[in-house]
Amino acid sequence: MSDSRVPTQFACKRSLKILDDRSLLKCGVGSGPPEARLTSVLDETKDNVRKFEYDATGKYIVYVTRQDVRILDASTQASIQVIDRKGIVDAAFSPRGTYLATWERPVKAEDGSVPANLLLWETVTGKQLCAFTHKNGNQWAPQWTADEAHFLRMVTGEVHVINPTGSSNKDTISIQSKLRLEGMTEFSLSPGRSPVVAAFIAEKKGAPASVRLFALGSFTQPIAIKTFFKADKVQFMWNRLGTGILVLTQTDVDKTGKSYYGESNLYYLATAGNYDCRVALDKEGPIHDVAWHPESKEFIVVYGYMPAKSTLFDQRANKVHEFGSLPRNTVRFSPQGRILLLAGFGNLAGTVDFWDRQTLKKIATIEASNTSYCEWSPDGRYIMAATLSPRLRVDNGIRLWHYTGTLVWEESMTELYQAGWRPAPAKNWPVRASLSPAPRGITQPKTPTSPAAVGAYRPPGARGLSAPSIFRRSDDDGTSPSTTTNGKPGAPGASDQPMTKTALKNMKKREARRKQQEKEDSVSGSGSGSGKKEGGGPQTRREGSGGRRKGSSPKSSSTPTKVEVAMTTDGGKEGERKKGGGKKQPELETDVSKKLKSVKKKLRQIDDLKDRRSRGETLEATQISKMGTERSLRAEADRLEREATKALEK
Structure with a gap:
């Protein structure tokens, strides 16, 4: 059968507003991709739906309310049978959908006895076949043989094998055999x-x-x-x-x-x-999840402390392939067995990996955070990731993803309590030789707009000036446009605000002082070290009598001082001490040493990133691009070391 003619369907139990502005839990159905949407609400009565359930063949759907149990045709949503009995909490079909078992909470009668609370019905006729007393709400559902000839249930250390049609009276039970x-x-x-x-x-x-x-x-x-x-x-x-x-x-x-x-x-x-x-x-560690391949010849185990390992075994428990160590705790095979899902839900981030079982290569990775329920569609192409209440009271809804990583449908709901695909035989969608292409996805929901980044703080005296190279980020190549504040280039802030007259005047003063300082540095560096010019006058007007800068020594204009310039190379050697005049200014050796330290720091960071990648960690795009600069950085380090050596020789 062509897979394009076989539609998929899903159902959900969610909270809906009704006319009198009350919220009720209703059961609705929807159609799967490519035209995914919620189509109808099954129950029009003013009552809460407790649960819905498909039978294994996908022919029927049942939903339970406080007043009754309603059985519908899953394709047309037409009513088939209504079981008029109050107090039913849960329901389960037999493998072929012929029988329906229901369970009620046990309630003692006036005489102290407990009436039968596990009932078996015929699906189409609604006839009650037999009844039992089962106090425990866990594992209450009978276990059926594939042909529905018998079902099994446990009673105080015994397993009873029962024929559902072996007795004509609903008060008698036809037990075929017992396991004690x-x-x-x-x-x-x-x-x-x-x-x-x-x-x-x-x-x-x-x-x-x-x-x-x-x-x-x-x-x-x-x-x-x-x-x-x-x-x-x-x-x-x-x-x-x-x-x-x-x-x-x-x-x-x-x-x-x-x-x-x-x-x-x-x-x-x-x-x-x-x-x-x-x-x-x-x-070492717990076993998080186990899944059999649909062909029954291999299985996958997710185990160990986080990051957990995922390993594929054959039917003799021999290792076939390891998928590495990652924060994952869920594994699912597609119904056809071609695609494998490995995910980390619960208290993990919700990362989902899709793997091709034939090639053992990863297809795509998505982020399905806050997922409470995850299951493959019957065609093996989509997964349903649902966030359910009461586990999470916010962000409830359903998302459908294609295994290529494309989000094809999303529906947010106030409260979602249950979701599930309508079962269908996997043979309706045979395995293709090649994987299907990615469908057209939907636009990702817009995230709330965050305030504009204000950048790094700069003191007032440094605003308007370019940042020294030692303080620049490793991925900053200097080509990006500078941000501005009040029109000041290079400072963080908005670029559309005009510069005030006072700000412009202050900026010009700072620029003039900077140029004057550079001029003084060049003069002092070319002098003989006496601190005076050939004419014997003061070196500058600012350093003459009455013009000293605040905090400077009175002897600085006449008596030369020794400036110790220590340059530490990679070997830890101390540079030569040189004499300079007047003020202490950065020398060539100091600039080279700073640049060399910065380059070596980046190389150490790259070595650390390479080590993290070898351990299987996932790196960000900026980290990968940083690793690509290793060759140029090592060449720069060699050049700077040669310059430092020459400077020391001089």
């Missing part, structure tokens, strides 16, 4: 045509914890057993075919004190019973 294991706390049913049950038994009285695999209906002998210590709870992660399972074990407390979240380990078991192992992870 002492100390069993969790279980999981595999997908695929040959269902396998995985059961976890916690540590007890020094005995290790274990995971056991059983074929469905044959609970006398396990297929495989894996024992281990340091496991208070586990997470089961099956591949799509049900041929292998990853078991993530966790402890509540890390006895070594290295982690607040406890210790974690990862184990692999083949359902055939012929192979099991511990997945070798070469970095």
Whole structure:
């Protein structure tokens, strides 16, 4: 089927204003790219929507309110069935959408009994098939076989295998078989045509914890057993075919004190019973995320203290490729398995990397900050990044990104509580030989305008003068136009304000004094060191009788002083001491030494940047451009060292 004819769809639960100016939680649907938009609101009643859910085939959508449960056709939004029952909190479909399970909070009756609160219904007819009592709201949903012939649920250390249509009376339950294991706390049913049950038994009285695999209906002998210590709870992660399972074990407390979240380990078991192992992870720290490839032959693990490592393993837990160490904690394969997403959400910055699985090269990097929910579209080309309440009460909304890094749609909302794609078979969008080109994106939202930069502070005496080279930035080539304040070139501020008469007069005085000072410096530097001209008169009018500058010595006009000019080269050698007349002025050696120190400082910074890049850190554009000046800086350093050597020889 051509992928251009298969539309994608998503749904969301958000806060909307109604006629009497009240905000209610409503469920709306939208169409995916290329014409992404919110199209309609499903519920027109004046009641809050508690949750919505698609079935795995994408045929139905159900949403729960305080008064009832409504089942709609996902394509047309036409009503199929309404279950008129109050108090329902959650709902879940069977794999093919034939059945719907609902759960209510348990409430004790007057006689102390707890009525059934887990109910099973037929989707199309709304007929109640059976009912159970399930007090815990976690993992309440029944686990179904792929053909919907049976579903499993745990009851006080036992797993019951139940036929949904085995009893004609809703008050009786048709239990086909039971799995009894002492100390069993969790279980999981595999997908695929040959269902396998995985059961976890916690540590007890020094005995290790274990995971056991059983074929469905044959609970006398396990297929495989894996024992281990340091496991208070586990997470089961099956591949799509049900041929292998990853078991993530966790402890509540890390006895070594290295982690607040406890210790974690990862184990692999083949359902055939012929192979099991511990997945070798070469970095200390927690396991952040694990994802199977859709073809069930490899998986990726994100693990270790930040920056975490991301490694691709084959189905024998052998390393295939390492994606480096970066601040990432989330991994997702596209439904077709061609594109890989590595992201850092939660308390991380929200950076998302897209990788091509075939070439193992990075495609693009985006910034999706404050993301609470992230998932691939069924066509494998877009991701939905949503910011949800109550995790974040601000900046709620949905953003759709193409894997080339293009933002194609964005919608801000006052409060967004749930979002999700409508499921569809991945075969509707077969894998192409080449990646699709980047679509046309939307204009990025404008950021609030910040006040204009005022630049570096300069004292009044330095305003209007060019900055010495030693104080200039390393990336300043001197070609950029100077900023002005009140018309003064070189000072920070606005350039459109006229210069006042007083400011202009002061600027001219400063310029005249500067030129006069330069003239005096040249005269004193060319003299014989006696501090007087050939005529024997005073050197300048300012340094004559009654014309001394404030703070100068009375002997400065007649008695020459020794000026110690020390120039420190790279080897730390002290320069020669030379005699000068009158005032202390910078000599050539001092200028050369300052320039040489500045150049060597830049070279040290470049060496530091090269070291950071070798460790895998991402550098900014200005830092990369600075590294490009290394050759010219080293040539400049060599030239300055030669000049310094010649100056010392003189």
